[in-house]
Amino acid sequence: MANLKQRIYAGLYSYFARPIFFLFDPELIHNVFIRIGEILGKYKILKNITRFFFSYENKMLEQNILGIKFKNPVGLAAGFDKNARMVSIMEDVGFGFSEIGSITAKRCAGNPGKRLERLINRKSIWVNYGLNNDGAGCIFEKLKNKKYKIPLGISIARTNCKETTNENIAVQDYFYSASTFKNIGDFLVLNISCPNAYGGKPFSDSQRFEKLVKAISILKIKKPIFVKISPSLEPAEINKIISISEKYKISGFICTNLIKDKTKKTGGYSGKMLEEKSDRILEYVYLKTRKMKRKFILIGCGGIFSAEDAYKKIKFGANLVQLITGMIYEGPALIGQINYGLCELLRKDGYKNIEEAVGRGVRQ
Secondary structure (H helix, E strand, O other), rough: HHHHHHHHHHHHHHHHHHHHHOOOOHHHHHHHHHHHHHHHHOHHHHHHHHHHHOOOHHEEEEEEOOEEEEEEEEEEEEOOOOOOOOHHHHHOOOOEEEEEEEEEEOOOOOOOOOOOEEHHHHEEEEEEEOOEEEEEHHHHHHHHOOOOOOEEEEEEEOOOOOHHHHHHHHHHOOOOOHHHHHOOEEEEEEEEEOOOOOOOOOOOOHHHHHHHHHHHOOOOOOOEEEEEEOOOOOHHHHHHHHHHHHHHHOOEEEEOEEEEOOOOOOOEEEEEEHHHHHHHHHHHHHHHHHHOOOOOEEEOOOOOOOOOHHHHHHHHOOOOOOOOHHHHOOOOOHHHHHHHHHHHHHHOOOOOHHHHHHHOOOOO
């Protein structure tokens, strides 16, 4: 019954809603959905209606990871709810966790001009937002007295401006945001790999990365810290980042951020254009870390449009998964469909819980 309900809603979105939405500028539609989500999250009756239509729960999907309870492994990736306006409704849509941001120390307008483009035939989106957000101080004030029913991740990055291309200023920028959100949210994410910020992504370099995490370690943050890595890193550089992360007690990695393409000098691509590369990076990181003394938690991100896509990442070593683009193309019913489908796939393979499937598809 649950699957039939979600399939009906997914069909309505695909055949009626999406063709209308895709007639308009993607950033405009994104902003409209943020506003709708904000309104839905304010009223209990609207939250309950949303939950009835979209959410699916099953004990098979529950996990306790790093002391945090996840009702299911499917999360909203950073980049959609930049200013924490939709967290309240995400639990009712069916997500198991939500990541906001990326947030920067200073308010940032982002890059000028066109910043989103749909590549419909490739099920991808070109993104060149440039870390637009209201800034750490403003978002802190919004969240400081709030509690949510699902885990909340805070993604931070360096402010997108010329000044932060200076390594020392950039570290101070990250440090300010990390300090601001030290006691807000359930986990922190260091976004070291945004491909559309001024001057590129300097903290994907292992020497700069170590300087950053060494500075952050001074704060003695008690909650888990994840690092979001680039899909373009070479194995040798990934190895160095893993080694440094073990040294400074990083909890895990998000694999991966957007991928660059030679056809455009700016921005990066999400969705199916990213999937294969993100899967390979995820599998590689899992193989490199699974026998280490420190257990790293992995979050798979990139190209998830179905339960099969999510399950593949889990079997490649992901404890959790994230998406945005799949929801844009398939609609909000996709989250419930994925969770329902994951249960079916687990039963088919003889697993009683999602944890049992982690890493089972990795090539030995």
